[in-house]
Amino acid sequence: MTAVLQVENLTMHFGMITAAEGENVVVNRGEFVGIVGPNGAGKTTFLNLVTGYLKPEAGRIRFMGQDIVGLHPNQVTALGVGRSFQIPQLFTSLTVLENVLIARSTATGSSGDFWHALRQNSRIEEARALLAQFGLEAQADRPASELPEGGRKLLDIALAFALKPKLLLMDEPTSGVSVEDKFEVMDRLVKVLEESQVTAMFVEHDMEVVRRYAKRVLVINGGRIIADGQPEAILSNPEIRRAVAGWG
Amino acid sequence: MNRQILLTSLLLLTLFGGLGLVLPEWVIFLMALALAKGLVVLSVVLLMRAGLVSFGQGLFYAAAAYAVGFAINRWGIGEATVLLAIGVMASIALAALIGVVIARYREIFFGMLSLAFSMAFYGVLVKAYDVTGGSDGMGIAPPTIFGLVIPPERLRLTVYYLVLICVAIMLYLIYRYIQSPLGTLIRAIRDNEVRVAYLGGSVHRAIYLTYVLAAGLGGLGGVLVAINVGHVDPELAYWTTSGEFVFVALLGGTGSVFAPLVGAIAYELVKSYAFKFSPYTWQMTLGILMLGIIFLLPGGLWSLGQRLRRRQV
Numbered sequence: 207m208t209a210v211l212q213v214e215n216l217t218m219h220f221g222m223i224t225a226a227e228g229e230n231v232v233v234n235r236g237e238f239v240g241i242v243g244p245n246g247a248g249k250t251t252f253l254n255l256v257t258g259y260l261k262p263e264a265g266r267i268r269f270m271g272q273d274i275v276g277l278h279p280n281q282v283t284a285l286g287v288g289r290s291f292q293i294p295q296l297f298t299s300l301t302v303l304e305n306v307l308i309a310r311s312t313a314t315g316s317s318g319d320f321w322h323a324l325r326q327n328s329r330i331e332e333a334r335a336l337l338a339q340f341g342l343e344a345q346a347d348r349p350a351s352e353l354p355e356g357g358r359k360l361l362d363i364a365l366a367f368a369l370k371p372k373l374l375l376m377d378e379p380t381s382g383v384s385v386e387d388k389f390e391v392m393d394r395l396v397k398v399l400e401e402s403q404v405t406a407m408f409v410e411h412d413m414e415v416v417r418r419y420a421k422r423v424l425v426i427n428g429g430r431i432i433a434d435g436q437p438e439a440i441l442s443n444p445e446i447r448r449a450v451a452g453w454g
Numbered sequence: 455m456n457r458q459i460l461l462t463s464l465l466l467l468t469l470f471g472g473l474g475l476v477l478p479e480w481v482i483f484l485m486a487l488a489l490a491k492g493l494v495v496l497s498v499v500l501l502m503r504a505g506l507v508s509f510g511q512g513l514f515y516a517a518a519a520y521a522v523g524f525a526i527n528r529w530g531i532g533e534a535t536v537l538l539a540i541g542v543m544a545s546i547a548l549a550a551l552i553g554v555v556i557a558r559y560r561e562i563f564f565g566m567l568s569l570a571f572s573m574a575f576y577g578v579l580v581k582a583y584d585v586t587g588g589s590d591g592m593g594i595a596p597p598t599i600f601g602l603v604i605p606p607e608r609l610r611l612t613v614y615y616l617v618l619i620c621v622a623i624m625l626y627l628i629y630r631y632i633q634s635p636l637g638t639l640i641r642a643i644r645d646n647e648v649r650v651a652y653l654g655g656s657v658h659r660a661i662y663l664t665y666v667l668a669a670g671l672g673g674l675g676g677v678l679v680a681i682n683v684g685h686v687d688p689e690l691a692y693w694t695t696s697g698e699f700v701f702v703a704l705l706g707g708t709g710s711v712f713a714p715l716v717g718a719i720a721y722e723l724v725k726s727y728a729f730k731f732s733p734y735t736w737q738m739t740l741g742i743l744m745l746g747i748i749f750l751l752p753g754g755l756w757s758l759g760q761r762l763r764r765r766q767v
Contacts, residue, residue, distance in 0.1 A: 257652070278651065279648075279652050280650075280651040280653075280654050280655060280656055280657075283651070283652055283653060283654035284654040289652050291649075295646050295648060295652070296645075296646065296649070297642040297645040297646055297649065298645055298646075299641060299645050300638070300641060300642060300645065304638060305642075307635075307638070308635075308638060308639060308642050308650075309653045311635040311638075311639070312639070312650070312653040312654045312655035313653065313654060316635050317635050317636060317639050317655045317656075317660065318635075318636055318656075318659060318660070318663065319634055319635045319636060320630070320631045320634045320635075320636040320637060320663065320667070321631075321634055322634060322635075323633045323634065324634055324638045325633065365649070365653065369653065
């Protein structure tokens, strides 16, 4: 198996708060990993460290064998790491379609082009096909600011996915989505990801979502990875349930 | 959409070309001035699309105009097309240097830095009397245009047509830029810089390129104004000049590449008439106009046309 992401001894503090303390993880190609943990455990910090938004105090991060510590998010992204956000980060004054076109143009390295039109038929078709995968094709020409929360969430992930990443990191893909819609969003997402066979990690609060969709789960608490393995076995452990949810 | 814009452009070009044949000379002079300044306003608008307000676009406007002054007075270059190239290259070279620093700043910090650079340049222009002529500036002899010596009685009109050609070419270039990946990325940057970085885009590079492009455009405006007026002075780099460009940008609106030109023409006409009818309170007249625009037409004069069209439909 090929390791896509190798994290060794990752350490980060914010003042007195331990956000990461000696974290070790290897993620192999094709894995679908859920990350759970209580609020403030360091789940989002983990994503921020891997994507270069934060620089770790200590530790190594290798992506496809390459050391990526010290690279900026745009450099890490260019290597093939896509990331979506807990609070959707969209271009709200652009249309849904334009959001995807921008993502594709940065991914293909044409974002410095100031001569040829961004809107070219082949690009538009490609972008619409991507939106269709996420069930957003009917909203393509609406401003991104007009999407309902579930749609904003999906578009946020679609933008990361549009980069055709080798590793996709998703921060709470179902947060802000109503309980009834949660599984629908996840079903759609998992289907798209499985078809593309992209390696993915997602942070999630809802243990039921993790149990149902993840093939492997990491439990982070106090900046430490306290468990790593099959979701069924780990999430039925009462101690871990208590650590993650505060009850159980 | 494309054909509509092409037709509008041809119609406007014919209209403005025709106006040159019927309008009195002083209006021709004013129109050439307004259109040339409109290019600088357009450059301010390009930066506004990235969420950056430059209070120092006068820097490139003045740098290019002075480059023309030196080229004519010191090196004896008297051909307008060469002068255009020299002026634009001077402002682009300057922006390529300053851009390295200024492209890192946003919001009020960008605005103040742009102001600081332009005022530093103003200081140099005023103090270096032996080189720049100090606060008197320098006179600029009428250049040949496309190799032709223009007789004085036809100079105004010929310069007007030179301005018109430059404006037409620039509007086409900027229109392409706005439709391009870079031109759209700039809007995305204004919306959400972090996300642009997380799509692998270089925010710094996009802003740098746009800053340099805007400087080249501002420089072109400066060259045309210098040729039209026949004189350059440090006032070109003074903060009120840069403020005027921002003023006109808001007056015209940012909805189209044509909007800054509409704003610039309206501004020059209002200023001239306000000065004629109330020489001591013309600034107040402009102030009231601005308040009216902000309260009644926040999208600028350009949005007036859009409103009317919507009402018809």
